[in-house]
Amino acid sequence: MHLNRRSFFKETVTSCSTLFFSAKAARQLADEKACITLLHTNDMHSQLQPFPMDGGRWQGRGGIQARAALIQEIRKTTAQVLLFDSGDFFQPSPLFSLYKGEPEIKAMSLLRYDAVTLGEHDFDAGIDNLSHQLQHASFAVVNCNYDFSATSMKERVVPYKTFEKGIIKAGVFGIGIDLKGQTQANLYGNTKCLDPIAAANETANVLRTKEYCNLVICLSHLGDKYFDMGIMSDERLAQQSYDIDVILGAHTHRFFDAPRVYKNRRNSDVVVHQAGWGGLALGRLDINISGGGKKNLVHTNTVIIGEKTSD
Amino acid sequence: MKLHLSVTLLTFWVIACTNAKRTVQVQYRDYELRASYRTDSVMQQFLQPYTDSLYRYMHTIIGFATFTMYKKQPESALGNFLADGMRAMAEKKAGVHISAAFINYGGIRSAIQKGEVSVEDIYALMPYNNVIVVQKCKGSIVRSLLDHVAGRSGWPCSGISMKIRSRQAQDIVIDGAPLNENAWYYIANTDYIAGGGDNCLMLRGQEQVSSNYLFSDAMVGYVQSLTQNGKAIGAAVENRITYAP
Known part of the structure; x- marks a missing residue:
């Protein structure tokens, strides 16, 4: 004693x-200022090859070989990088029809993706196929508003993941679209889709107050915004959130000229971004986190946003 | 005990400080992956076996055509073949009776030449990796879509017959009966049209019951089933869409 x-x-x-x-x-x-670089894609839709030379608008563009080279280059010159995808990495392409997503998952693992969330098309060859293909994944699959407990995806998905990079602790979670009305019911099986705003706020709060993250990132497959304001979107999520700093979106295949900034319920800024589709673009957000001291304990947080001009 | 408490408080203080570091500056830059961008050889090597076997698949002969088929308005053998295949295969996949299927005329980008037909020939007909979307719609929505089709001088369709009079759909027959504006119908479109493309705003937001069937895969399956039954690729031109006198 x-x-x-x-x-x-x-x-x-x-x-x-x-x-x-x-x-x-x-x-x-x-x-001191601390910097983290977020690289992100969305709606790759199994477009591993460059777009075919058929006279189309995107001919020759994209392709995972070029993306790999670009990401490698950025990693060489940038210390703290996280790489994300916001879903719909599957379908529709003949490659997906033949291999049901195996090369997509393997390629994303080779590219060292850190985390991805799911889109409705990722269920296109069935939920069991998705679960099967994810055995090849070296990245985390994050989602907090799909209840997978009665499905084969149960062990494959976590609500969030945290990454410590220097003094930055980034928490990343995922939000999916309501699958009903988006895809055939038998494809997603016993998956239950929960309210995205409630789930997002709850998870973001855990990341902020229990995991002590100073950067909270949401990978969202809701879509950036819709003409019909009744439809759930990143815009609505941002405005009704409390603890999210950045939303990396998908589903609407939008090429943003610049990230959008919304005020959340605490009157803090939330940055929303999206990077087109088909692997045609790679989005990049360099985030400087500074502060410390008592004055930063106030909840209101303003973001200064600008285009990155130098490498 | 006192010490323990102070440790706890200290911990909170440290956490509060850590937590206080917040995003203040964001710089953005989106990279376009242009055709000239260099490629990574490891990724190239990884992809090669997949693309090689895809190439072999694309050059497989799956059917035959006894005459050359081009697209034509308001109706054509090629268009009817595509719409019939779309309807039959989507019905199989979705497991519901599909009353009508439509193809936007502008989406057809190739023809079928007389002779042997490969997977690639089928993929070339609509080279956009479209998926078939089955939607559950009220008859009034179907009418609005058909008015759009009439205004576009006729699209390939299956399960429908109608007349075009001053850019409006008339004498519409669906499921062998006049269109009932209050009845529910399952209809098939490409994802582009179902999502409101080509100004088909009436379809945007309508419930989608199926959206996971690559259009070209459906057509490849349809051609294979025709070949198995000893049939050539094609369809009759049977006055599905005509101009009212």
């Missing part, structure tokens, strides 16, 4: 001084 108390005392003193040190170190580091 005595010994136990002594060792408890000793340990406490040690951890206490460690904490003092880390507090100081954290403050020092926090004063």
Whole structure:
């Protein structure tokens, strides 16, 4: 008992001084700017090859060989990179018809994707096929509003994943579109689609307050926005969120001229971006996180956004 | 105990500091993957066996045509063949009775030449990797779509007959009976049209019951089934769409 108390005392003193040190170190580091580069794609639709030379608008563009070279180049010159995809990496292409997604998942693993979320087309050869192909994945599949507990996807999906890069702790979670009305019911089986806003807010809050993330990223397959405001979208999610910093979108195949910024429920800024489709583009957001000290404890957070002009 | 508490408080303080670091600056840059961009040899090697076997598949002969077929308005053998194949295969896949299938005329980009027909010849007909979307629509929505079809001088369709009078659809027969504006019908379109493309706004937002069948795969399957039954590729021109006198 005595010994136990002594060792408890000793340990406490040690951890206490460690904490003092880390507090100081954290403050020092926090004063410096910390940068993380988010690379992202969406709606690749099994377009691993460049678009065919058929006189079409996109001929010769895209292709996973070129994307691999580009990503490699960026990784060479940039220290802290995360690579994401916001879903619909499958279908429709003859390659998908033949291989049911195996080359897509293997290629994304080769490219060292960090996390992806799911789109409705990823279920196109059935949920069991999706689960089967994901055995080749070296990346995390994140989604927090599909209940997969009664399906073969149960073990394949996590609600979120965190990544520590220097002083940045990034939490990434995924949000999927309501599959009903988007795809055939027998393809997604016993998947239950839950309210995306409630699930997103709950998960983002866990990332902010339990995982202590200073960057909360949502990979969304809702679509950026719709003429019919009643349809769930990234715009609505951003405006009704509390803890999301960045939404990397999909589904609407939009090429953004610049990321959009919305005010959330705390009057903080949420950045929404999307990178076209078919592997025609690679989106990039360089995020500088700075601050520390008491004044940054206020919840309102403003983002200064600008085009990256230099490499 | 006191010490323990202070450690806990300290922990909160550290966390609060850590948590306080927030996004302040975002720089964006989107890369376009242009045709001239260099390629990664590892990825190229990885992809090669897949694309090689895809190439072999594309050059497989799957059927034959006894005459050369071009697209034509308001109706053609090629168009009817495509719409019939789309309807038959989508019905099989979706497991519901499909009353009508449509193909946007502008989407057909090739013809079928007399003789042997390969997978690639079928894929070339509509080279957009479209998927077939089956939607459940009210008769009034179908009428609105058919008015659009009439305004476009007739699209390939299956399961329908109608007349065009001053850019409007008339005498519409669907499922062997006059169109009922209040009845529900399952109809098949490409994802492009079902999503409101070519100004088909009436279809946007209509419930989709199936959307996972690559159009070209459906047509390849249809040709294979024709060949198995000893039939040539084609369809009769049978006054599905005509101009009212």
